[in-house]
Amino acid sequence: MKIEEVIKEKPHLQSPIELYGRIRTFIDQCKREKDRVKLDSDISLIDIVIKTFSSVFHIPYESLTFLKDEILKSGKDPIKEPTTLWSLPIQSEELSKEEIERMLFIISKPLFVFLRREGQQASFMENGKCPICGTDSSLSMITENNERIMICPLCEHGGSFFRIGCSYCFNKDSSKIEILLDDEDIRVELCLECNTYIKSFKETHYIKYKDPFLIDLVSLPLDIIAQRKGYIRRSPNILGLRIIE
Numbered sequence: 710m711k712i713e714e715v716i717k718e719k720p721h722l723q724s725p726i727e728l729y730g731r732i733r734t735f736i737d738q739c740k741r742e743k744d745r746v747k748l749d750s751d752i753s754l755i756d757i758v759i760k761t762f763s764s765v766f767h768i769p770y771e772s773l774t775f776l777k778d779e780i781l782k783s784g785k786d787p788i789k790e791p792t793t794l795w796s797l798p799i800q801s802e803e804l805s806k807e808e809i810e811r812m813l814f815i816i817s818k819p820l821f822v823f824l825r826r827e828g829q830q831a832s833f834m835e836n837g838k839c840p841i842c843g844t845d846s847s848l849s850m851i852t853e854n855n856e857r858i859m860i861c862p863l864c865e866h867g868g869s870f871f872r873i874g875c876s877y878c879f880n881k882d883s884s885k886i887e888i889l890l891d892d893e894d895i896r897v898e899l900c901l902e903c904n905t906y907i908k909s910f911k912e913t914h915y916i917k918y919k920d921p922f923l924i925d926l927v928s929l930p931l932d933i934i935a936q937r938k939g940y941i942r943r944s945p946n947i948l949g950l951r952i953i954e
């Protein structure tokens with residue numbers, strides 16, 4: 710389903726879905742630029758990301774070059790560790806703290822995606838975290854064979870996990886997992902042991918939407934319900950939001 714069609718079906722979610730559309734465009738353009746340009750250094754990859762961010766989000770490039778300076782000054786390597794971008798000490802008079810956090814999250818997204826290699830199969834079984842970038846996941850697909858694939862919100866890697874169980878505390882007792890469904894049959898699984906929730910959707914949802922992150926957004930009302938009940942989302946969604954009100 711195209712983003713415009715999803716918005717028509719879910720007009721109340723227009724603004725998060727539109728923002729996602731831009732983030733997707735940004736990531737895809739970064740990938741294309743990375744393949745097109747001969748990279749001579751890590752900082753030139755950062756430059757591609759900042760330039761692409763500037764063009765997709767209509768922010769003048771000159772007003773973003775300070776980011777490159779901050780990265781160089783920090784001595785950190787956001788290509789190997791994209792999370793280091795999130796803690797850059799950025800002060801701004803025009804942007805609120807939240808806006809800065811959101812911007813750094815979005816800029817880090819393609820760098821996470823670049824960590825992944827095509828066809829990688831590593832699972833989430835060992836510790837419930839993404840084997841590529843180490844983050845928690847709050848989203849999973851149940852396949853037609855009744856297997857669970859966890860999906861990382863940052864690098865977008867998908868890997869198998871136990872069909873029944875909490876990826877945060879490894880509770881596998883189905884009597885300690887409660888399920889809430891929305892009208893599309895997308896579900897949240899609430900772990901009564903550690904108060905974590907993960908969402909799951911079926912392969913049929915995937916066939917309809919073709920994009921797990923879009924499914925995560927069309928089911929935002931489920932996040933609100935789960936969080937009002939006191940359950941915790943351990944990883945951000947594709948927009949960088951973990952707490953959804």
Ligand SMILES: [Zn+2]
Nearest residue numbers: 839842861864
């Ligand atoms: Zn990951």
Ligand SMILES: [Zn+2]
Nearest residue numbers: 875878900903
């Ligand atoms: Zn748990």
